[in-house]
Amino acid sequence: MGDEGGSRRGGITRDLQKLKQQAMAYYQENDVPRKLEELLNSTFYLQPADVYGHLANYFSKLAKPPSICKIVGKPILDGLGLPTLQVEISCIIQNFPKYICSVAIPTHFEIVENALPEVLDAEEAERDQAVNTAVQWINLSITEELWGLVPSNQAEVDHRLRIFFEHKVQEDKERKELERSQEEPVLAPPPVIPPPPPPPPSKKKGQKAGRRDTLLEKPVLPPEPPEPVLHGSMAIGAVSLAVAKASATLASTPLYLTLALLKHDQLQPPKPETKKGHNGGKRAQPPITGKVSHLGCLTINYDTVEQPLLLIQGICSNLGLELGVNVHLAINCAGHELMDYSKGKYEVMVGTQKSAAEMVELYVDLINKYPFIIALIDPFRKEDSEQWDSLYAALASRCYIIAGAASRSVSKLLEYRNISTLKFHGLIIKHTNQTTMSDLVEITHLLNGKKHLAVFGSTDSESSDDSLVDLAVGLGARFIKLGGLSRGERMTKYNRLLAIEEELVQSGAWGFSEEHNFSFFQEDATATMAEETLGPLDSIFPTEVVEESAKA
Template identity: 75%
Template sequence: MGEEGGGRSGGISRDLLKLKQQAMAYYQENDVPRKLEELLNSTFYLQPADVYGHLANYFSKLAKPPSICKIVGKTILDGLGLPTLQVEISCTIQNFPKYICSVAIPTHSEVVENALPEMVDADEAERQQAVSKAVRWINQFITEELWGLIPSNQAEVDRRLRIFFEHKVQADKDRKELERSQEEPVPMTLPVILPPPPPPPSKKKGQKAGRRDTLLEKPIFPPEPPEPVLHGSMAIGAVSLAVAKTSATLAGTPLYLTLALLKHDQEQPSTFSMPLLMGSVLSCGKSSPGKLHLMKEVMCIPSPGLTTKQGIELLLEIQKQVNRAMETLPPPKPETKKGHNGGKRSQPPITGRASHLGCLTINYDTIEQPLLLIQGICSNLGLELGVNFHLAINCAGHELMDYSKGKYEVMVGTYKSAAEMVELYVDLINKYPSIIALIDPFRKEKKCVT
């Protein structure tokens, strides 16, 4: 019995040795990765509980890449307490769903200060409807459109979102045309009678022909209606951004680098540069209690030679000095029957109310007053305006136009034509050369088709 067992044992050993030789030959002939061989050998030196984790970590690299499994849209409140859209994305990682990240974007609507209550209610209802429809698009349609896609395939994600949005735009257009055809009666064609041409203007006695007579004043067209925005369209940009952030989170790279790789065909740029900082420090405009309407925002632009951190610190210091100037000004005197402060006009105080742009609203009556305040702050900080930082002015020209008069109301009761506005800007920049940017100096001109 012993000899028989010993012979059988010796045969098994010879069979195992033969199998090992065959396995080694297979490894060499088929070029099996050395890492796999090392992994199999290393498992003999691990505790039984560690073997599975060691193998799982290795083979997880060979698993299917993460794919989108769920996109959720939610209504949240932004910094102003207004409803906006948030998008959350979950991915399937190694056969298990996992939440990755979320993004929130602002709404398309513009905040109008000092608006009538009925206009505020209409804007709130419009904003709520836009956000609610975007949430419905995401939860009912977009999550199915993008299910199973790899987040790093941004081009395919955007292509599907673009096609989805085109279908929604066409459906909305068809719906409006159907409603219009059902409501409007069939128009009757009537002969068109052209009015007689106006008589030529009569020339007054003693009036000499000059350059002003030869130049015709450009007609002022009525304001253009606001560009229609399809309710729910904010979901497209929000989901696209959320997918890009998901790809960056899974890859462990910053979002800006992920976007740069998309732009440069997956080749990392040699250098990166930060956008030029522009910070709003003062606000006038029509929402302010003063007479000045022209400067909706006065923005400071730190010198490009400063780092981003230094530029932000400079903007914060300027804002701090503005707050101190507000605290040191005396309170306004009560009005009398003769007028403001007994008939003598003095410098109006700063109101201290922050606009929705995040800067203080100034109660000023002339164009120079906000700029002189900035100059005084520069002197206190030992800075040189035009060297350490520059200025930009958001003129908000579309808000200044008085269509009944066809002119821009730069201050209460002060109206200027387009040509006079150009002269005003030229004089302002010549007097304050630190102004390097004018934002929306005029309204958007409507093209006249002749």
């Protein structure tokens, strides 16, 4: 026992000597004694407490940078009282763990009003499973994957998250294949030979060949199935955002600036311009009867498509605002929600159906009468590609054509590296599921390189987390789509947008333009810019607000 104790003491002594040698080498390499002497000489006239404060600040610079030590996932409730995911980040700072920040990410589920009870129950079960799986991923695995990483190393964080997600996708694929293999094979019945088709009816006298065919309209394509979403994938996007916010918090910089620096090697703010103001008087306006939807939009009954626009005109006039100068409108047409598949037409109003070709004429007529409409969002379903082409050809120089629900997810767009499946000016980008900060940087670079607009949009289910606004501003989005001015989770984002505007004005980085130069899109950018190298942007600020004014 004595020999063993002596051996242990000898090992400890050798370890201490090795640590002392390493410390001395570090001090000599960094010339710590001389720097410390200079610091003491420069603070001889200060009180002891001040000297200790200077010493603490000095040695804090020599300390190891903060590193991730704990990531916690929690289920919380969003603005509609439905479950969603919150992520908390803690770091080791000067050998002590410290909570840094938290974020919440919205789910990808759409809210369907007046849905059947069985549909609501099925979606509730799916939502619960998605959130609970994400919580398990974070608390059981992702903390271990990212432990010890510096939050400012966003690229490495997102790389590890991407690898982790790929493994989960592979596990899910193998599980499904195993389940299929365990199912008992069902013997197929012998094929039945169909009877020969009946002969075509004889042509009646006087009937012209092909007349019936010309009267039949082209069949409406069925809707494409939604993209599959792996349960738990929202953990990837939430953790990536939480790490970016932790990096901003530790650096005492706003999140939008951290994201801008992530996208650009260096930030070059434009010269400040004078923003035009308006001091129109506010007059009393008549009360408007209607209800507010779950999206925060006023829903009213109307007899013509133009009636909501005339109502908005009257409201702006009462407020002393000029449409097309102080206020512009973007219409969220939501074409995928208007299609009546039983009739093969879009139902623009109750009892009023129009074919896809007639919808093109409707939109062109609206823009001709109301030029203050500067954007149409999802004017058609994504399956009606011919009508997208026709509308783009007719309105590209006067109005932005934006794809929201008609676009693929960010992960699919980056996978295929093709964003021009339809003719449009820009895409609505949503931060959901496995979309990381690096993915958002990449998709905005891809859109900028092809002269397309990036529009950051909120989902149907969202919390009061205002990070979406920082994402839009920091990544240089042209617009942000937040919905109606109601409910706390939406007003929080509007208030954050106003706060960022104030910060940019004070710092001299505010660049404001009231002009919408549609001639920028008159030529097909996808042909001329496909291989062109991305150049510097004129300005990454500001981001404008797109408020849904109506559904066509």
